[in-house]
Amino acid sequence: MFAYIIRRLLYAPLILIGVNLLTFALFFVVNTPEDMARMQLGAKRVTPEAIERWKVERGYDKPLLFNAAAEGTDKLTGTIFFEKSLRMFVFDFGRADDGRDIATEINSRMGPSLAIAVPTFILGLLVTISFALLLVFFRSSYLDFWGVVMCVAMMSISGLFYIIGGQWLVSKVWHLVPISGYGEGLDASRFLFLPVVIGVIAGIGGSARWYRTIFLEEAGKDYVRTARAKGLSELQALFRHVLKNGMIPILTGVVVVIPTLFMGSLISESFFGIPGLGSYTIDAINAQDFPVVRAMVFIGSLLYIVGLILTDLSYTLVDPRVRLE
Amino acid sequence: MMGFQPVLLWTDLLLFGLLGCIVLAGWAARRSEPMLAAWRRVGESGVGMVSLSLLMLFLLVGVLDSLHYRERLTPAAGAPMAADDRRQLSTEVRSALDAIAAPLRTRLEKTYSAPLAYSLFAKQTIEGADGTQRREFPRLKFGGASLQYPADDHVGDILGRIGIGLAVAAGLWLVCAGALVKGVAISRKVPVGAAWRAIWRGKGGLEWRAVLLTLGVVGLLVGPVAALATEYHVFGTDKVGQDVLFLTLKSIRTALVIGTLTTLVTLPLAVALGIMAGYLGGWVDDVIQYVYTVLNSIPGVLLIAAAVLMMQVVIDTHPQWFETAAERADARLLALCFILGMTSWTGLCRLLRGETLKLRELEYVQAARAFGVSTARILARHVLPNLMHLVLIALVMDFSGLVLAEAVLSYVGIGVDPGTVSFGTMINAARMELAREPMVWWSLVAAFIFMFVLVLAANLFADVVRDAFDPRAS
Numbered sequence: 148m149f150a151y152i153i154r155r156l157l158y159a160p161l162i163l164i165g166v167n168l169l170t171f172a173l174f175f176v177v178n179t180p181e182d183m184a185r186m187q188l189g190a191k192r193v194t195p196e197a198i199e200r201w202k203v204e205r206g207y208d209k210p211l212l213f214n215a216a217a218e219g220t221d222k223l224t225g226t227i228f229f230e231k232s233l234r235m236f237v238f239d240f241g242r243a244d245d246g247r248d249i250a251t252e253i254n255s256r257m258g259p260s261l262a263i264a265v266p267t268f269i270l271g272l273l274v275t276i277s278f279a280l281l282l283v284f285f286r287s288s289y290l291d292f293w294g295v296v297m298c299v300a301m302m303s304i305s306g307l308f309y310i311i312g313g314q315w316l317v318s319k320v321w322h323l324v325p326i327s328g329y330g331e332g333l334d335a336s337r338f339l340f341l342p343v344v345i346g347v348i349a350g351i352g353g354s355a356r357w358y359r360t361i362f363l364e365e366a367g368k369d370y371v372r373t374a375r376a377k378g379l380s381e382l383q384a385l386f387r388h389v390l391k392n393g394m395i396p397i398l399t400g401v402v403v404v405i406p407t408l409f410m411g412s413l414i415s416e417s418f419f420g421i422p423g424l425g426s427y428t429i430d431a432i433n434a435q436d437f438p439v440v441r442a443m444v445f446i447g448s449l450l451y452i453v454g455l456i457l458t459d460l461s462y463t464l465v466d467p468r469v470r471l472e
Numbered sequence: 473m474m475g476f477q478p479v480l481l482w483t484d485l486l487l488f489g490l491l492g493c494i495v496l497a498g499w500a501a502r503r504s505e506p507m508l509a510a511w512r513r514v515g516e517s518g519v520g521m522v523s524l525s526l527l528m529l530f531l532l533v534g535v536l537d538s539l540h541y542r543e544r545l546t547p548a549a550g551a552p553m554a555a556d557d558r559r560q561l562s563t564e565v566r567s568a569l570d571a572i573a574a575p576l577r578t579r580l581e582k583t584y585s586a587p588l589a590y591s592l593f594a595k596q597t598i599e600g601a602d603g604t605q606r607r608e609f610p611r612l613k614f615g616g617a618s619l620q621y622p623a624d625d626h627v628g629d630i631l632g633r634i635g636i637g638l639a640v641a642a643g644l645w646l647v648c649a650g651a652l653v654k655g656v657a658i659s660r661k662v663p664v665g666a667a668w669r670a671i672w673r674g675k676g677g678l679e680w681r682a683v684l685l686t687l688g689v690v691g692l693l694v695g696p697v698a699a700l701a702t703e704y705h706v707f708g709t710d711k712v713g714q715d716v717l718f719l720t721l722k723s724i725r726t727a728l729v730i731g732t733l734t735t736l737v738t739l740p741l742a743v744a745l746g747i748m749a750g751y752l753g754g755w756v757d758d759v760i761q762y763v764y765t766v767l768n769s770i771p772g773v774l775l776i777a778a779a780v781l782m783m784q785v786v787i788d789t790h791p792q793w794f795e796t797a798a799e800r801a802d803a804r805l806l807a808l809c810f811i812l813g814m815t816s817w818t819g820l821c822r823l824l825r826g827e828t829l830k831l832r833e834l835e836y837v838q839a840a841r842a843f844g845v846s847t848a849r850i851l852a853r854h855v856l857p858n859l860m861h862l863v864l865i866a867l868v869m870d871f872s873g874l875v876l877a878e879a880v881l882s883y884v885g886i887g888v889d890p891g892t893v894s895f896g897t898m899i900n901a902a903r904m905e906l907a908r909e910p911m912v913w914w915s916l917v918a919a920f921i922f923m924f925v926l927v928l929a930a931n932l933f934a935d936v937v938r939d940a941f942d943p944r945a946s
Contacts, residue, residue, distance in 0.1 A: 165766035173778050178785045186785050299935070303872065303928035305879045307899050308920055315906060413773055414880060432777045433885050440778055447771035455769075 148463065148470065155459065159452045163236070166448040170441055171232045180207035180227070183437065187244075205244070206230055231441070240442040244434065249442050253424065259329055260411030260423030263339055267346035268408055271354070272401065274347055279358035280385060283366055295359070301352030309349040310342075310418045317341055327420035342419045346412065358397060365393045395466050402461045403454035410447055475544035479565050481802040483729050483809075484538045490732055491535075510861070513940035518674075520936035521682035526929040529690060530724055537725035539568040540798070565798035569725075573718055576701060579614035581713035584905075587914050588704045590616030590626060615705045633703065634696040641695025649684050656680060708914035710901065716915045719893050720922045726894035727926060730809055730878045731871040737813025738870070742820035743863060747851055749821070750828025760825075764818040772815055773884070779811040780886040801889035808881070808888060812874060820866045824859055831855050861941040868937045872930040879923065895923045 184201040185193050202208040207227060214226050224230075231241065240249035282294045318326040324341050365371065366389045374384045411425030420426070424443070431439035462469045501507040514520040543562045570577055584593040591609035598606050611617070619625045657667035660676070670676045671684070697717070700706050707716035749760040767775070787793075787804060794800040831837060831854070840850050875895075881887035882896020883903075890897060898919040905912035 161762070162766050162769055165762065166770055169766060169770070170778060173782050177782050178789075182785050182789050186788055299931055300928060303924055303931050304920075305876050305895075305899070305923060305927075307879055307883055308916075311899075311903060311906065311916065315911075319906075319911075407771065410771065413884065428774065428777075429884055432781065435781055435784075437781070440774065440781065444770055444774045444778060447774055448766075448769040451769040451771070 152456070152460070155456050159456070160236075162452055163445075163449060166445065167232050167235065170444050171228055174437055174441060175211055175227055175231070183207075187435065206241075231438075235442065235445045240445075241438050243431070243439050244436045249439055252427065253442070253446070256411075256422055256424050256427050257409055258423075259335075259421050260409060260416070260425060262335060263342050263346070263416065263419075263421055263423065264408040264411055266339070266343045267350075267412070268404070270343065271347045271350045275351055275354040276358060276390075276397075278351060278355045279362055280390065282355070282359045283362040283389070284381065284385060286363060286366070295356060298352045298356040298359075301348075302356070304349075304352075306349050306414060309345050310415055313341055313345040313348075314418070317344075327418065329421050338419065338421065342415045342421065346415060357400075358393070361396050362389050362393045365389045395462070398461050398465060399458055402458045403451070405457065406450035406454040407447065409450060410443070476541045477544070477561060479540040479542050479798075481538075481540055481565070481799065482806050483733060483802050484540055486733050486736060486806070487534075487538055487729060490736065504857075507860075510940045512678075514936050515678040517936050517940070518679045518682040519932050520940075521679040522686045523929040523933035523936065525683045525686040526690070526925065527933060530926055530929070531728065533569065533721055534725045534728040536572065537567045537569040537722060540565050541568075542566070542796075563796050565796055567725075569721060573721065576715045576718035576721075579705075579715065581612050581615065581705070581709045582610075583709070583711055583713055584912055585612055585615060585705060585709045585713075587706060587708040588615075588630060588700065589708065590619055590622040590704075593708075593912065612705075615709075616703060618703060630700065630704070633699040637696035637699030638692065639695075640699065641691035644695075645684075645688055645691045648687055652680060652684065707918040708912075710915050711905070716918045719898060719915070720895075720918045722893040723895045723898060723919065723922065724926070726805065726888060726892055727875045727878060727923070729805060730812065730888075731874045731930070733806070733809040734813045734816065734874050735867050735870065737810055738817040738820060739863065739867070741813070742817040742824060742866075743856070743859070745817075746821040746824025747828050747855060747859070750825040751832055751847070751851060751855060757825075760821070764821055767815065768818045773881075775815050776811055776881060777884065777886045779814070780808065780881075783807045783811065797891060801892045804889040805892060808878075812877065816870065816874075820863070823862060823866065827859055827862060828855055831858055861943070865934075865938045865941055868930075868934040872927045872934065875923070875927055875930065895919050 180202055181198060184198040184207070188197055188201060199208070209227050209230065211227050234241065238250060240253070243249050243252070278294070282291050285291050285294075314326050317323050318341065324337050327338075329335060329338050362385075366385070371384055371388050374388050375381070379387070409424065410428075411421075411423040413425040413429055415421075416423045416425035417429040427439065428443045430436075431443070501511070514524070542565055545560045545562050582592060585591070586593055589612065591611050594609075595607045596610050598608060598610055600606060611622070616622055616626065616629070619629060653664060653668045653671060656671060657664045660667060660670075662670070671680045674681045697706050701715075701717060705715050705717065707720065710716055710719065745760045745764075749757045783804070787800065787807075791800075794803060837850060837854050840854055845853075878887055878894060879896040879899055882894055883900050887896045888894045898915055902912070902916035902919065905915065
């Protein structure tokens with residue numbers, strides 16, 4: 148198993164290099180820095196000098212891959228690829244277009260992102276699993292049928308409507324919590340309440356239906372029937388056997404998400420005005436702030452790879468039959 | 473004389489091509505007994521037929537909206553009338569839906585008005601004939617314009633129109649039902665009465681009863697809406713006075729294009745790479761797995777955002793490529809489909825790779841290999857046909873996700889062109905209106921209803937298709 152983890156860890160940089168090359172190609176080869184400068188500056192002020200100045204200010208005035216004019220190792224390091232892409236491996240993300248340091252910004256915005264994502268994740272998991280177990284407990288009854296119908300209906304509603312509807316009902320009609328904003332310390336909880344509740348509700352539809360299928364499959368297996376035959380009540384069978392074994396496939400989908408919780412949820416953060424990484428990304432996209440988008444792509448894929456490795460490990464923890472080789 | 477020239481935008485071409493392919497594939501599948509049996513199971517399911525008829529109605533609107541043309545301009549008064557093919561083309565690209573719903577498109581109000589209203593939503597200062605100024609709700613230019621005493625006649629007029637609409641819808645439904653029953657009677661070679669009784673009791677083959685029921689319910693809703701739309705703005709008007717009903721109808725095409733054309737990219741990539749990785753193994757497998765792990769590890773929205781931002785730069789720096797604004801918006805829509813496709817083929821590819829790995833070890837494939845059948849032929853004859861059900865299920869399941877994704881992406885600002893009407897742009901615009909006091913809720917509700925019905929129908933249909941085609945489902 149140790150060897151397996153080492154191999155996975157060695158595979159990770161390889162994937163990151165792939166991500167890096169892909170983003171590099173997207174941001175610098177498909178469009179030259181000239182194109183970007185022209186768009187950022189707007190149609191009116193495009194003079195060759197202005198473009199040149201823009202490039203120098205942001206460090207885009209170097210060759211893409213190979214700097215023939217430089218000396219020694221500078222031939223490779225004095226390039227856009229090295230300065231803008233490879234530096235990310237040491238978490239040097241450079242500056243955003245507005246001149247702020249991206250790494251500091253990410254550090255300060257991680258807290259709010261986690262404050263909304265972690266409760267949503269944990270509560271969401273609890274609620275959906277309980278709901279799915281409830282449906283399985285009452286399987287092939289009207290409750291089960293209408294529960295599934297509700298799940299399909301809830302799946303068919305765009306996440307945007309949950310947020311807009313929730314803001315309208317809870318904040319505007321009932322005046323329970325502020326519509327948007329963020330506070331420090333305990334004060335934050337009144338801003339976090341609504342996004343967390345909406346995040347949980349919006350996630351019920353798809354996940355609960357999926358979990359129900361998993362639990363149903365498990366509940367039909369022989370060992371569960373044996374458990375019932377030897378006198379376990381339905382509830383005991385559900386919690387002792389079905390839930391435990393059903394968790395294995397659920398873990399695959401869930402563990403991979405845990406590291407990416409740092410990234411925040413793009414949409415709800417920007418709707419609720421929470422100064423996290425999600426709204427940071429959205430603002431960057433809207434302002435066409437390419438350095439920020441590049442940095443977020445890099446961090447996102449890094450976290451995803453961590454999630455993949457964690458998933459593999461969690462398998463061995465919950466299922467002793469699985470041996471990583 | 474209104475001359476016009478048909479215009480074939482890229483998305484139209486691909487959409488019709490795709491429809492043609494589906495028809496051809498359906499024709500080819502007639503020979504395949506398992507395929508036919510699976511489709512029959514879809515047709516025998518009530519939910520399947522209800523969702524399929526709803527999807528067909530949406531498709532009808534989408535196809536009408538894809539028949540594009542450009543009008544020829546009438547020359548200025550006094551100028552000699554040139555021959556039809558010499559006159560200048562209008563820069564505006566219209567569609568058949570625009571022509572059918574011309575009253576909806578052209579009756580622009582000043583600004584917001586509530587559904588079925590006869591006056592604007594906000595008070596304005598109006599100068600009377602004697603120079604005095606009053607603050608009141610001005611009458612709409614078109615909505616309820618024929619009412620002489622709106623305060624008294626408004627409700628009665630609306631009820632009357634609803635009645636007319638219901639009557640027309642009932643008549644049309646009877647015609648449709650009659651034609652359907654007659655068709656069933658001919659195909660089953662039974663008298664019309666017997667066919668009607670069989671359909672009514674839901675016996676014998678396809679669930680036509682569900683289709684009739686759906687058409688009936690849709691008719692009950694569409695009839696009054698259509699009757700009211702001749703005089704009122706059924707879903708109100710938006711900030712610049714456009715009819716919201718018209719905007720929602722236009723959104724359908726965008727949703728359909730994104731939901732279907734994306735598969736044109738995902739399908740070849742996923743099928744070709746998935747089969748190659750699974751069957752050939754070795755370094756090919758390693759490379760393909762590496763590629764999709766890299767693509768997968770980038771968070772979807774960010775990858776799409778990066779690609780869309782880059783595409784915008786390309787489109788903005790090459791204005792000479794596009795003759796009309798519609799062509800540019802269309803190019804952006806197509807590019808969005810392409811980008812969505814490039815980022816979403818990995819799931820299906822992994823699924824197909826796994827399935828091919830299993831198929832490769834089956835006896836008949838090994839026998840074919842032992843007989844010296846070429847790899848290409850084995851793949852085409854023995855592997856691909858046995859993967860088709862997975863491909864089909866994945867495609868149908870993806871559709872609703874893509875429609876939902878479009879709304880989110882347009883909200884983030886990396887979706888369709890701002891000039892393209894779509895559910896996402898509508899929701900985005902409506903969000904600002906919610907902050908108004910009193911609230912402007914109708915465009916949001918209209919977008920919600922249409923999107924919900926479309927996605928729900930797609931989800932239900934996907935479930936039925938999966939149950940019918942998945943051999944593991946009992």
